[in-house]
Amino acid sequence: MSILVVGSVAYDTVETPFGRAERVLGGSASFFAVAASFFVPVNLVGVVGRDFGEKQLAAFRGRGIDLEGLERMDGETFHWQGKYSYDLNSRETVCTELNVFEFFKPKIPVRYQQSEHVFLGNIDPVLQREVLDQVERPRLVACDTMNFWIEGKPGELKRTLERVDVLLINDAEARQLSGEWNIVKAARAIRALGPRTLIVKKGEHGVLMFTEDGSFAAPAYPLEEVFDPTGAGDTFAGGFVGYLASALGPTEAPPHPDDVVLRRAVVMGSTLASFCVEAFSLDRLLRLTRTEIDERYRLFKRLTHFESV
């Protein structure tokens, strides 16, 4: 039961109303891997530059995250700089320096090729398919994407989606990808493109999941202190896929997870994400314990439970 994650490993410079963090560890694969590592071993594929050192690698060490696939290339590590509005509800990208990430061609180490679960971080959909070509027969492929690819490479993205089991995107992306404003209609159109399960992330408003069994709504945990939303979506994905991978027993045939397991995975993703936003970078996730995770999962139950009439 291991997960292959392919995505960015980056330096983030983040400004929020509460402070500023300079060149701290970020990137979709970083948040995903650390979140998923609470549940199962993770195989990380990404690229960093020569400026990426032991201090940064320490975040991944000792957590069951395999780094053979973390390529080191001449040049500098991907650097993203963003600034959040006073209410944290919108952000402006100050600069994006792709650096070595511009030349990223995912190479899947032989040891990773039998990974049973795959998470395709938000990269070029052509590269996402090249990853799938290099793995043997995953039981579950989950995928993220963004407006840049929806607009820029819609055909390639659709070819990728044909091979995806679970797509995780935000509400604006779901509307853009489907051309439907109504989210129920958007979900139907997107599921017709391939993904049996669609997760629509709505930030502080939580998550909607659409499966063949219907829909599931989970709120975001109402936190008193949201410090930095960066990475919350990837952390959600890590908790979601991580829990799924841990919950699926060994089996020959690769059935899609059932609704009970998928719903638990959504809440687990929301749980991990609620910790992520409590501090800059991966700081909160790196000092998180399984006991804290289980306790907050129970709080989600308490937050949403009601009795029949």
Place this chain on the structure above:
Amino acid sequence: MSILVVGSVAYDTVETPFGRAERVLGGSASFFAVAASFFVPVNLVGVVGRDFGEKQLAAFRGRGIDLEGLERMDGETFHWQGKYSYDLNSRETVCTELNVFEFFKPKIPVRYQQSEHVFLGNIDPVLQREVLDQVERPRLVACDTMNFWIEGKPGELKRTLERVDVLLINDAEARQLSGEWNIVKAARAIRALGPRTLIVKKGEHGVLMFTEDGSFAAPAYPLEEVFDPTGAGDTFAGGFVGYLASALGPTEAPPHPDDVVLRRAVVMGSTLASFCVEAFSLDRLLRLTRTEIDERYRLFKRLTHFESV
């Protein structure tokens, strides 16, 4: 077990991307009363003009809605005209003709003075207090307000809130009233003003309730066809207070409803609101059955339920 509702009874002219409705029945007290009437008898206090006829009154008749308190004044009925954006997420007020509503001074008929539950629709907070002065000893006072009063009469509003048990407002209003962006902090500040329970309505993103027992999150029902959002908030309030009134047994002391009952009431409010938006005006509510309500309540349970890990 009856509810006194005081608020507007109006003609609405509504334009949505799906059509236009001219001078149809609207107003906060109308939506509230019809929604609440599925649960308990309702005493309606409002004012209409000479142009309000038998056809409009028919909506209230035969549903346990007492109309002795619906005053008829020389002049025309309050008329509101609004136009929704293509995504129904924002609306523009085209015109507001207060007409007789400008001179509304709620007069509570003697028969209504022992109403056990009171809903103060969105009117001048001074008038809201005058209503409370005319009722004997209600078990529960629920209240709505809006940005106009929060900005224009903050002192009067606060005096009213000291006498309110449940405040129902939207997220923007909660932020404005408290001066806090974070909704958890906003809720704490508002509850300190008087209301033991705060309901924050978030439209398509559902509802958050804050009580002394913590918080409760309920989604909006993901509908494939949202036709006209007008009145959804008042319909929510009608379902919420209506269910509460029906669930509280007769008792001498007036205890605040417990969390189990409050949560059911939130879901009942969301259930009623989900029907309201399926058609113009009160059209859907007027042909709604208790069986349909109970069925959708069960769908809400299915939409939100997940198992422990």
